Amino acid sequence: MSLPSLLLVGCGKMGGALWQGWLKQGLAPSIILDRRCDAPPAPHRVVRTAGEIPGDFKPDIIILAVKPTGMEEALASLRPFLDGAIVISMLAARTVESLRAACGEATSRIVRAMPNTPAAIGKGVTGVCSSDLDDAQRALCTSLLSAVGDVAWVDNEEQLEALTPISGCGPAYVFLLAELLEKEALRVGLPPETARLIARGTVSGAGALLAASDEESETLRKNVTSPNGVTAKALEVLMAPDAWPATMSEAIDNAMKRAREMAS
Ligand SMILES: NC(=O)c1ccc[n+]([C@@H]2O[C@H](COP(=O)([O-])OP(=O)(O)OC[C@H]3O[C@@H](n4cnc5c(N)ncnc54)[C@H](OP(=O)(O)O)[C@@H]3O)[C@@H](O)[C@H]2O)c1
Known part of the structure; x- marks a missing residue:
């Protein structure tokens, strides 16, 4: 071009x-x-x-x-x-x-x-x-x-x-997820190199799967969640109404508020 x-x-x-x-x-x-x-x-x-x-x-x-x-x-x-x-x-x-x-x-x-x-x-x-x-x-x-x-x-x-605040700032939220997963891997006793490898690989691999798939992200999530299985137990905590759904809304609102302050 x-x-x-x-x-x-x-x-x-x-x-x-x-x-x-x-x-x-x-x-x-x-x-x-x-x-x-x-x-x-x-x-x-x-x-x-x-x-x-x-x-x-x-x-x-x-x-x-x-x-x-x-x-x-x-x-x-x-x-x-x-x-x-x-x-x-x-x-x-x-x-x-x-x-x-x-x-x-x-x-x-x-x-x-x-x-x-x-x-x-x-x-x-x-x-x-x-x-x-x-x-x-x-x-x-x-x-x-x-x-x-x-x-x-x-x-x-x-x-x-x-x-x-969704796509402009969004990569920061995804990198935060990788950071938190790596910290958790260390906390549960994995060696640092493994913690880094699995946290980064999980975030980038899930992103690549999402990009390669025609499925909705919700469907991809459900595909890895057996009823009452291990993933389901983690999601029970993360998806509680006052957990990630509320936190994400609060984060987006806070970012928009700051953008309005900066514009005025
Ligand atoms: N970073 C992101 O993820 C992201 C996402 C979406 C949008 N944006 C937007 O992208 C813009 C840039 O952000 P950034 O993080 O890339 O900033 P940055 O890293 O500070 O880069 C700006 C560069 O421009 C230079 N510069 C500024 N004014 C200049 C002038 N008059 N003449 C010559 N050089 C000048 C700066 O030099 P000095 O440092 O010496 O001033 C610096 O090297 C921002 O307005 C931000 O809102 C950023």
Whole structure:
């Protein structure tokens, strides 16, 4: 796939995951702007400040992957490159309205996206919304983002904000599960190497089975749960209404509350 002229702004955890994913697909941003990026220079160009970007560079797409607090500074420095560009913001809790304000007079088209870190291995899920794009521009964004995993267009920002604590933050919950399983393996007397192997293998294997299967996750769970068997006894505890179901709702609500605080 050929890439449009692309400027990646911020090559930290998320920008770096996207960059790694694109490279694995044989794609590369034209220019990476990051003041601390240690990416090798080819096939793209790495610059530390916007002032180093050639004045005649006209990015079709600018991917903004700095911390939400860095939005104004980054977009102010990019003013000469914003006109006519599609700006895809990966920033949590930064609204289209605030992005547009930070772009000033520039005629940029704003897209809000919420990726997740499995993008680094092409297994990400990116939620995305925009009311600024025609069909061809939307297809361009889809092809770029689908190079690092699944793409889920949603109708509006409310839906994007609802998706953020699920898929944007979700890998952290799954890694926590692996951590907790490893700790439990140690607690019940298994040696550290075995604890690590079985915890990681279980989480990644179950994820791979889920990805490979057409079955609902509920069905896959039931398939490994014999009535009154060993798994059933563990699930009795985890699935009690005040246990995981309530804890997960509380966690998602807490994350959404923080996203609203950050947006205001
Ligand atoms: N991490 C995730 O799982 C995840 C998931 C979904 C969405 N996101 C979103 O992704 C965005 C990036 O998060 P992150 O965790 O990847 O951040 P990060 O690791 O801090 O990476 C941002 C990078 O951009 C650089 N930078 C910031 N402003 C710059 C500027 N004006 N010019 C040049 N370089 C600049 C930073 O350098 P300095 O450190 O020197 O500022 C840093 O190297 C956030 O807005 C977050 O909401 C993250």
